[in-house]
Amino acid sequence: MTILRWIGAGLAVIIIAGLVWLNTSTIGRIYLPTATGITAKQICSLTFVSGMDPDLARELYIDPLLGGASVLVSANVDRDDHSVHSRVLGLWHNEAVWREGLGCTLTHGSRDFDRDLRMPWQHAPEYYTLDTVHRDEAFDTAALDAAIDGAFDESFSPRNTLAVVVLHDGRLVAERYAPGFSRENRLHSWSMAKSVAATLAGAMTLNGQLDVYEPGTIELLDGLGAEGEATTIDDLLRMTGGRAAHEINDGTDPNSDMLFTETDMARFSATRERLFAPGEHWEYMSGDTVLATWEMQSRLGETLEQQVRAVRALIFEPAGIHSPVFEADASGTLQGSSYVYATPHDWARLMQIYLDDGMANGQRILPENWRDYVTTETPGSDGIYGSGFWLAPEITPQAFYMSGFQGQTTLAIPEHGLVIVRMGATTYTGTGTWTMARSVMAALND
Structure with missing residues (x-):
């Protein structure tokens, strides 16, 4: 019995150490929360905003990104509560909530999040009418049809084209949708x-x-040094803000962290380490645009x-x-x-x-x-x-x-x-x- 107790104690120590390591490692701190975040957020938006079947949404948009890890991530759609909950092994959890007109948001347990706010559009979406007269005058119609046909797979895979729309001189001359989709899907x-x-x-x-060129107007950068004060909206829209908000989209990069684990994305972007002076270095990163949007909406x-x-x-x-x-x-x-x-x-x-x-x-x-x-x-x-x-x-x-x-x-x-x-x-x-x-x-x- 003593040996069994020692073995049991040893296993317990290994399990506890493993859980501590997992929670403090990049996998536990970013990757697994990101996996639950993208699953909850995407299924919520694609279900309640786009009108897609949740299983199809997951098959097309999410599981290919998660790869082998997808089998570990569960998702539950609550249509009465307009929410989606995702989990990994019962340890990592994320919730996304739908609000009419505002779409879905990862709540991250925020007490300030207003679940009841609704902002429906006052007008229904408008649609172009297919202008066949203009189309037939401007195009070889058979060649145009063939061009659109070539954008679609015989089945969804591998390109999964869902919609194509072509305007010419402001007139609708072609449109096509994958089976189950239409011009009405957001x-x-x-x-x-x-x-x-x-x-x-x-x-x-x-x-x-x-004034996109005016420096010193981005409130979240106040107090973050001269280079922060020199940053303009133009710098941010052009992605030359110079902060360490690298975008690799591998589930562990700063952009994945921002999108799927942060309650306040703009503040996260604003407080990233400064690597370059504003306007000095171009690098594609979403954090700059998030910060620009925050300043504009404020x-x-x-x-x-x-x-x-x-x-x-x-x-x-x-x-x-x-x-x-x-x-x-x-x-x-x-x-x-x-x-x-x-x-x-x-x-x-x-x-x-x-x-x-x-x-x-x-x-x-x-x-x-x-x-x-x-x-x-x-x-x-x-x-x-x-x-x-x-x-x-x-x-x-x-x-x-x-x-x-x-x-x-x-x-x-x-x-x-x-x-x-x-x-x-x-x-x-x-x-x-x-x-x-x-x-x-x-x-x-x-």
């Missing part, structure tokens, strides 16, 4: 949200509420409700865009780097504003030539990044686009009056979007 932006943030900056500039009202209404009034409602759900973190910061959900038509409509030099429905939404601002190359980006938008000189000299993780793309080709939206859940393979875009251009009649 689809996830991931980093296309950064283009929304840059658009908000333009609208606020037009109204005199913002000027639009005292409460999240006031701020969301202001954002809608500035950039969405005048353009007839009534579907976007701009999600916030548990502290109320609008997640301008990654979390905007909208219909494919509204992603196209938002880009069309840029082709129309900031105008929509006869109303100016952005300053004249704001497109020139967002498409001006950021030094150090090797000619591929502007301000919240990517540049696509391999398509045409003037082409630019919104881009998001897992293959979200809204591409503008000004030389041909084209806007092409491609939405999907593509992981670890090509999307075929550029091939489709070139085929659409080739289908234009001379």
Whole structure:
């Protein structure tokens, strides 16, 4: 019996030591909370905002990212409570809560999180009517159809294209959706949200509420030294803020930590270690855009409700865009780097504003030539990044686009009056979007 007791005690020590190590290691501190965070958050948003079946949402968007760890992560959808709970081995837990008009938020147990706040849209989403007359005049219709067909797999895998929309001169000339999806699904932006943030900056500039080049105006950087005080909104939108908010998306990097374990993402970004002076070094990182969004929304009202209404009034409602759900973190910061959900038509409509030099429905939404601002190359980006938008000189000299993780793309080709939206859940393979875009251009009649 003494031997058995010693063995039992030894096993207990090993188990306790293992749990202590696991909880203090990168795996326990970041990776496993991140795994439960992305599972709860994505299933919540894709279920309650996008209208997807939770099992399909997990199969397309989440399990490919988790890999072998996916079998350890459980998720429970509570449709009565509008929440999703995810767990790993009963030790790591995350909760995401849906609020109408505000989407889903990881609560992280925050006592200040208002679970009852609702902000429904007052108008139903609007949809373009397919302009067959314009399409048939402007395109070889068979070639256009073939270009769109080529963007889709015979089954969901491996590219998982969910939606394609094509505008020409502001008219809908083509659209197609994967089985079970339609023009009504609000689809996830991931980093296309950064283009929304840059658009908000333009609208606020037009109204005199913002000067993107003014230093010393970012409240969360007050007291963090001269370089913090010198940082501008332009630096943040261009991702030259200089802090250690590296983005690898491996579940342990600062960006994964920010998105899925932090209650206040903007404060997390603001307090990261300073590595470079503002404007000195370009590195793609979502933390800069989150901080820029926080500063902008803080000027639009005292409460999240006031701020969301202001954002809608500035950039969405005048353009007839009534579907976007701009999600916030548990502290109320609008997640301008990654979390905007909208219909494919509204992603196209938002880009069309840029082709129309900031105008929509006869109303100016952005300053004249704001497109020139967002498409001006950021030094150090090797000619591929502007301000919240990517540049696509391999398509045409003037082409630019919104881009998001897992293959979200809204591409503008000004030389041909084209806007092409491609939405999907593509992981670890090509999307075929550029091939489709070139085929659409080739289908234009001379």
